[in-house]
Amino acid sequence: MSGSKRQEKGMTLIVKTITRLTVGLILLYGIYILLHGHVSPGGGFAGGVIIALSFIHIMLAYGKETAFSKLSKAKASLLESLGAILFIAIGILGFTGGYFFFNFFTDKGEAFRLFSAGIIPLCNIAISMKVGAGLFTIFVILVLLKFKTGGKDPRQGS
């Protein structure tokens, strides 16, 4: 157990054990906040942030390899773009009712129930994808990316 290669990556055993216990709860809480965005405080942005925090938590405790095996950079980038496109698509679908971002569900459901409020929960899901993947990517870039200053010609856009 100790001295293995996995042990050297990330933080101590105590942190890892606690992380293993809590990270699922954090993810679930994020999803809860996200899905109840239209009936209680919270929503897509807050839910997305909490979901991203669960992945950042794994990265802090176990190191980047473990975190990337759960959510790679390419996958995060894909999710981010998909979230944005989904959000615009919901807006464009509103044209079926005559207006951009029209709430096109005729049955808005019962107030304070989970399945209600038409497109708002769908918008929340799209926003949470964008925000969650975006926040994770920003964290990864701030932590991992290094710039060579005064180097030869590092012409790279990303």
Added chain:
Amino acid sequence: MGSHLVTLFVILPLAAAFLNLLIGRKMKGAPDILANLATLALLIASVFSVFAVAKNGIFVYKVGSWVPPIGIAMVLDGLAAFMLVTVNLVAFLCTVYSVNYMEKFTSKWSFYTLFLLMLAGMNGVIISGDMFNLFVFLEIASVASYALVAFGTEHEELEATFKYMVMGTVGSLFILLGIALMYSYTSTLNMADISLTLAQKGLGNITLFVSILFIAGFGLKAALVPFHAWLPDAHPSAPAPISAMLSGVLIKSLGIYTIVRVLYNVIGVTKEFTNILLVLGVLSMIVGALLAMGQWDLKRLLAYSSISQVGYIILGIGIGTPLAIMGALFHLFNHSVFKSLLFLNSGAIEYASGTRDMRLMGGLREKLPITGWTSLIASMSIAGVPPFNGFFSKLIIIFAAVQAGYIGYGFWAALVSVLTLAYFISVQKNVFFGAPSKAMLSGRDVAKWDDIKEPPLFMRLSMIALAIICIFGGLLLIPAVSGNFLNAATEALTAGRDYANTIFGSLGL
């Protein structure tokens, strides 16, 4: 149908931006096609919107079918249509130019994504009828431009973008604080509704304070003189098509358009505000021109010249007579054309010779005839030499200044025009005429003289298109053309706070 057109200006660039990010990495060539198609469609839609506004008057779009004082409104009037044409024209020609120019950078798709996001932000600012929505779009455009300035990721670019980001954020904070105070006073964010509430409640000291915050915040975005320090670093550091976008249209849609819209249509313009604008305008004009004269870096000189030309526009807005506003808006259009052309020229020179330092150039007309001719046309336009478009707009501004009794301001405008001619003649002499420099003949620090050749097809095409607009831009003053375009924009501004009645009138409230 016509009313749905308004949303297109935000939907199209946003959708194209994120589609680009999805498919651009995998498919080579897709980002170019997608971005160019999107900007071409936007250009066509914006020209169409001018005719739609001329036919039907104002368009007010209820987003999600919520009625405006509660929901978000998008407003397309004469001024918005005018600005949309300006922005999307330059954006289209810049994307055409980027097809070849951006080849030397990796990850073209992320360039186009940021470009289209910036465009979505600018179009959004122009058509938004809601104060907070305007702020959100302003931030989208600003944040995208921070990333674009740093696109080369070299030391100089990162430093410039950091400075730009700090200054830009301070400007945004002023604007946000202004909006918050305005909301606390009027309890509404809809621009037309704010205007109506102010008419009922009276202006009060808080409105004066908010106006000062707006002039400082939007003035920072427009790079008026006391707030200009970020521009000479940020604009030269970006890739050439982005410099053209930033100097050509970003400072105008985020800075000048917003100042004008808020002061004229929402708060209502008074003598104090126009005096502030007059002083800021003349100061920008003179300081920008004097600082431009001492520059050897071609793009930095152009950046300072932008400050100077923005001064003209603000001067015209400050004079405030219909003729002056028309001149200012015409100069805004002209400046975005010739300044983006000059930046694209500087990009072509850098592409061919590998340097921006004018001391290392000389005699390039022989090697770069198209760049040389288009640059000469743009230089003469910006200096205000008669047949070109810059002459007419400057003439109108100076006439209007004299007519309104501001003879001193008219004198400064004429004098700065001479200074502009002086430093652009020096540009032409150092870069295009004369003998090639020693550095260029020996190929030290720059491309070797024999290797220099004209840039690729798409870069030439967009430069030629802009030069043609420079030559024939004066035709926009013909009454048959200007009635729908320039005069409609001027009327939208001179209507002042009648804006609110027009909007609620068109909604039938």
